[in-house]
Amino acid sequence: MSAAAKVSPARKIMQDGLWTNNPIFVQVLGICSTLAVTNNLRNTLIMVLGVTFATAMGSLTLSLLKDLIPRKVRMIVQVLVLSFYVIIIDIVLRAYQPAISKQLGPYVGLIITNCILMGRAEAFAASNPPGLAFLDGIANGLGYGWVLMVIATVREFLGFGSLFGIRIMGDGFTPWTIMVMAPSAFFLVALALWIANVRKARVAAAAEKAAKGGKA
Amino acid sequence: MIDAPSVGLVSLFLASILTSNVLLANFLGTCSFISISKDFRSSMGLGIAVTMVIGITSAVCWAVLYFVIKPLGIEYLSFIIFIIVIAGVVQMLEMIIDRFSPSLYMALGIFLPLITVNCAVLGVILFMQIRKYNFPQAVVFGFGSGAGWWLAIMLLASIRKKLDANTAVPAGLKGTGITLITIGFMAMAFVGFSGMIAVQ
Numbered sequence: 063m064s065a066a067a068k069v070s071p072a073r074k075i076m077q078d079g080l081w082t083n084n085p086i087f088v089q090v091l092g093i094c095s096t097l098a099v100t101n102n103l104r105n106t107l108i109m110v111l112g113v114t115f116a117t118a119m120g121s122l123t124l125s126l127l128k129d130l131i132p133r134k135v136r137m138i139v140q141v142l143v144l145s146f147y148v149i150i151i152d153i154v155l156r157a158y159q160p161a162i163s164k165q166l167g168p169y170v171g172l173i174i175t176n177c178i179l180m181g182r183a184e185a186f187a188a189s190n191p192p193g194l195a196f197l198d199g200i201a202n203g204l205g206y207g208w209v210l211m212v213i214a215t216v217r218e219f220l221g222f223g224s225l226f227g228i229r230i231m232g233d234g235f236t237p238w239t240i241m242v243m244a245p246s247a248f249f250l251v252a253l254a255l256w257i258a259n260v261r262k263a264r265v266a267a268a269a270e271k272a273a274k275g276g277k278a
Numbered sequence: 279m280i281d282a283p284s285v286g287l288v289s290l291f292l293a294s295i296l297t298s299n300v301l302l303a304n305f306l307g308t309c310s311f312i313s314i315s316k317d318f319r320s321s322m323g324l325g326i327a328v329t330m331v332i333g334i335t336s337a338v339c340w341a342v343l344y345f346v347i348k349p350l351g352i353e354y355l356s357f358i359i360f361i362i363v364i365a366g367v368v369q370m371l372e373m374i375i376d377r378f379s380p381s382l383y384m385a386l387g388i389f390l391p392l393i394t395v396n397c398a399v400l401g402v403i404l405f406m407q408i409r410k411y412n413f414p415q416a417v418v419f420g421f422g423s424g425a426g427w428w429l430a431i432m433l434l435a436s437i438r439k440k441l442d443a444n445t446a447v448p449a450g451l452k453g454t455g456i457t458l459i460t461i462g463f464m465a466m467a468f469v470g471f472s473g474m475i476a477v478q
Contacts, residue, residue: 091309092309093305093308093309094305094306094307094308094309094397094401097305097308098304098305138365141361141365141394141395142358142361145357145358145361146358148357149354149355149357149358152354152357153354167404167405167408168400168401168404168405168407168408171357171400171404172306172397172400172401172404174357174361174400175395175396175397175399175400175401176397177309177395180395240466243465243469244302244303244304244305244465244469245462245463245465245466245469246462247305247462248458248459248461248462248465249458249459249462251458252451252454252455252456252458252459252462255450255451255454255455255458256448256450256451256455257450259449259450259451259455260450263449263450
């Protein structure tokens, strides 16, 4: 009996979303709409929560509807359901946080075309029960979210010397202008990807060594 | 009818290609950009397709926005309507190309339907709505942004042709990692244009 067989499906889903199958590390999915706002922690947090909400609710809805949707129009139904939730996010933001909504501009609407949403709807929700699909949406949203929050922390700290808009560094600190601009986001995602790949390779090598040692 | 920003069409066109390149400055359409740029010919096909789709949809969506959505006061439905318009335009373009130029249709292959979910298309339309462009500006901005995306993917595909054969890249960075770093350098190079045309 291996340890993997005992893990409950819910736990496995969380593990997959947060690390093993993390949407950013494994496929670099869905970074388009959110990288643009990662020079500011508060905006990133809101975008991440929006993506998590839309993915989880979208997966739940599509899993409930999966037997009712004819195969031929599945894609367009998925897009319509997802855009419904994104519209809710947009309206709520506009009503309660008009300043942030203005700063985010088109990027809230662009959650619709975030590949993670469609990816999870197609890969998981279309063939799994609603409860698990909801959990899978949350796990993937958070797995995507923590990586972006780390990137946003680095960018805001080095770019403005602040965190969540609160100044941390004194007046002597020279902001790294590059961190505010687009190129740094690409560099930081690449760096995060590199670290994740190296760690995964190490874990795999250790597991192989352990397996060999067990046999001998 | 609308208070369009006073921007010359030529400078708007150049700005949307160089200074505010949809991909390198606004991160739009990164997913397909990374996966397709492995192959030079596919990049060419996708670049042409994206340019056509963005140009046409921004014209159609401008008309839909100012003649349907605004008069009816249903701005809250605009995301859904734009997505449906994009899907419709892509479908129609597919049928027209298939009818008149089967060779181009074969070359574009699966890329046309994929464009529906390319964030660059929806992104350009939402920018067009937020910046309140008038009709000529919307069309120029649409084609310019598409051309900028096309230019970026061709540049990256040419660089990757040499880069992917390079064995000096660390194992953990191979493939996507080094591609992202390359895009970062391209973005830095394009930042250099920003002093030339100061148009948002």
